[in-house]
Amino acid sequence: MHETGSFSSHGAGSAEPEYDGWAVGAAAEQQTASRSRPGSGYEGEPAAGAPAVVPSPRAEASDGALAASPPEPEADVSRETEDPPLAQEAERAVKVLNPSGEITMPRPTRRRVVCVANQKGGVGKTTTAVNIAVALALHGNRVLVIDLDPQGNASTGLNVPHHVGVPDVYDCLIDGTALADVAQQVDGIPNLSCVPATIDLAGAEIELVSVVARESRLARAIQASSTEYDYIFIDCPPSLGLLTVNALVAAQEVMIPIQCEYYALEGVQALTSNIALVKSHLNPALDITTVLLTMYDRRTRLADLVEQDVRAHFGDKVLHAVIPRNVRVSEAPSYSQSVMTYDPGSRGAISYFEAAQEIAERGARVGGLA
Incomplete structure (x- = not known):
């Protein structure tokens, strides 16, 4: 018992002064830090009855580092003032759909007949014709789409009936029926047929x-039409047969959608040769005015190389707007819609809106030709 008491009293006597000194020093540092950082939340003394909390030297070091770093109010302010993603998407959708009619695209001084052609399939001809036509119609232009592809994909994308027995472009080509007798109004878009x-x-x-x-059956049908249109888009089949030749003879402009892949460039060479033949023998007014890059994937080096080659070859005829790979563009036809109405806030819709705006502005500057 004597040894135990002597050990306790010796341990207490030897450890007590060292512990008290360290605690007093830590408390003094805490009070100093509290005074140097007003509003930091530290209190000079603990609440009554609460155990004294002694911070460790590591905590003091980290606390001092936090105290030394200045606050960043600018970052907080910018996060508060930025629109959330949903608000940005809604703003884009309003611009694309234009429900108030305030946003208008320039109307050409004369009717523009545009043939959307490329002998290679799957490059976005129908998608381009449909979406640019919808974008122009939503922003104050009177537009007609002529579906010259037997697959009828443009008719599907615009939700226009095209089953057997429906008057169609075949009647115009073979029987000489007037365009006004076979044209159908597109639901939900007043200026589009x-x-x-x-x-x-x-x-x-x-x-x-x-x-x-x-070769000129379609051209005669368009010339005989008394309905006033600002734009007539002709969606061609993926071939260079008589149907495509009819479209080239009827049009003044050719729009070429080019997929950003190597094989697409080979198809363009054959198409430009045929356009030159039609221009020299059947339609001197024909010209390639617009080239649109589609299915662009910025993650691949090939897309950049194709873009450079196309811009080097066609120059200013290539639109600045580029259509990216976007799943919404692919989904829209399955709902018999264009991407402009299916998901107007998507990247695909915005890209086609910008392309249509560029086409309209270019045409207005040069008096009808892009």
């Missing part, structure tokens, strides 16, 4: 072989 294509058009190439002036 469509001449559909049915499966009957698949045999038109064979039937046109024996028809007089077979």
